[in-house]
Amino acid sequence: MTGGGDWQHHLLRELTDVGSDGAPGVPSPRADVQRTDASLPEPPTTPPSTRPQPRDPRTPAPTPESAPTIDPRLAHALGSPQHGDSAARRAGASLRRLTASAGQDVAEQTRFAQELQQPVTTGRVIAVTSIRGGVGKSTVSALLGRTFNHYRHDPVLTLEADAALGTLPVRMGADTVRWSCGDLARILTPSMQLTDVTGYLVPVADGGWLLPASQGRVGAPLDVRAYRTVTLALRRYFAVTVVDCETLPGEVARTAMDTAHARVVVAPMTAEGVNGTRQVLDWLAQLPHSALATTVVALSAGAPDTTLDPKTAVAHLREPGVPVIPLPYDRHLAQGGPIHTAMLGRSTRDAAVRLAAEVMQRAVRVR
Template sequence: MTTREPESTRTEHPAEETPAFDLGPPLTGPDGWAAARPRYPDGSMAPAAFDPRNWWPKHQHRFEMSADYTGQPDYPANQPMFDGTPPPALAADSSRPPAPVEPDPGQYQPRHQPPRPATGTAADLTDDAIVRPRAERPIAGWRGAVYAASGGRINPGVSEAEAARNVLLRRIRRHLPGAHQIAVSSLKGGVGKTTVSSVLGLTLAEHRGDRVVAVDANPDAGTLADRLTGEIGVTVRQMLDNIDDIDSLTAVSHYTSLAGRLQVLASEQDPAMSEAFSRQEYEQICAVLARFYNIIITDSGTGLVHSAMEGTLALADSLVVVGAPTVDGSSRASKTLDWLVAHGYAEMVADAVVVLCCDRVSPEIDRERVRAHFLGRTRAVVEIPYDPHLATGGRVDLAAMREESKHAFLELGALIADRFSGY
């Protein structure tokens, strides 16, 4: 007996059957998804255009941050970003607006971004702001010799002493927008007041780029011009006689002599004529000088009660009181301060600088106690060490002075220039 198997109820359509593709060995595509290169039924490879490895680079931009005008990606909102993080709209609560997301500088940013607000001005592009710090160039000592011999290729740097000097020079060169008058005074003669006036004027004129003039206001035939230029043929009296005709710097220079870069206005050498140099006349002289000079140094002479001294104190912006670390020199300097306080110049005394000329010193004098006394009454104290060149009493030459003396006067000039910023 023959048993027949039941026929399948499925209708066969061989012509419509889809041919099977052999996908071949699996390949690893982008992001770890499994990809396979298709084959035709006869076993041949499908065209390369269907290879996912060729298709992915051409269509990768569709799945990354290709931003439109809103700055948002153009892939569906429910599809994760290419770095695996959900879109900001889905990460936030749907009941409130999404918080702004700061872009990561390390990731690709949209090509179209809103303009950033402008910050800064041209004043930010200064030399100190954009130029890298340069090592200071040594000038003196073996460091300066090495730097000069190597043509600047070897820079051992500046010494501590030279660095301190450079700091003082920067203070001396402070900007001064207007005229500044300095009064150098003392109740006692012979303590170095004219010497201080001369060297201070030379120091400021040498290291500044503006005009400096020294005026001898001593009514008793002062020696300021003798110490600086030796020219005393034209004096302040001739300038007073023609003061109404002075309208330029050239006209002023007819009555001054030149010591280096310092202009010097000599005092009248005839005692009979010098007595007529009153406060009013001194103020007339200073009014003319202030139009053409930035710094006016007045050697006021000895004594405090003469008329010219009244004008000197009334116009002074800075006061220098000269004394010495001796019994008479320090006591007279302190009495000078007492007189000024008693006559209404207490604020000027508190801001004054006391200079102690140490050309006469004695081990029996407690110099620290003298210094502490004046530091308690004034702003600063400067000690000028003994210098053989200054002790001669002759013509002053900065190049002939000792380095310690030059440094002391640089310190004095820096203390005076510290008040220039108050304008």
């Protein structure tokens, strides 16, 4: 990607420079890169009695211990990942591609790639939420994070702002987690460079970074102040941040949906799920700045035998300017565990790319 602005050029230089010891791939600090952005709003103030005291830079922050994302006693039970499409379906799809018009497919893929690679001058934040858990919210967040990282050549972050036992680290393929969003909120300083920040993040196997909400233990949930502190600060380092929010009407979810540049509402392919999502869209329309223009609905099929008519569901959710992207049932996603993009069904990959392109197109509209 080109034309993303000087800030992206400097970030890429930091990531690819040879370190001072001559080792390739080890970033070296750049004194000429400034990490301040006067346009970023300050986090909300709190009373002096509850306001966190600035950390003395001479005192190192306590380092949490790494924790596995899946108990080792259960890891072996995941089994081998299965392909999203059956062998017969893959064979049929290959035959259809041979007889179909290749030009139309290439033109559509090129258009999606151009939308995903749009340059940004400041980081874009994309919030993903739903009306209840278990509908594929973290799965959609992981798909978006991986898709953006595949198409873009600038830094991409996937951030978990869900409850203490969220599943995003597992879906992103992280073996262990250490620093959480709340931990990072307490140690962030304006002088930190990208190479400093990434030291607290989890590198994703196929690129990009992950910031979990916790170490997978029951504890205090992420609060609004910590969320705002982290997202406002990290926008200067990452071109795209995908936020896996808690479910609505949680306070952090409402804050994330209200302050994001674009939003994805995940709706399960059920009558009650579509009905509840319809109410979410009505709420978004009532926000002071009306967030509908930057909202996309992901209609997720969690079972292969859903009986709800897709056309009726889409029609019930349709709003002017709000696309509804169906995500088909996929055996690989339904299996749980880490998402391997090569194992996804063809229709799932196409839907993920289309969803990411639609939401990115809306995110860049916001100035």
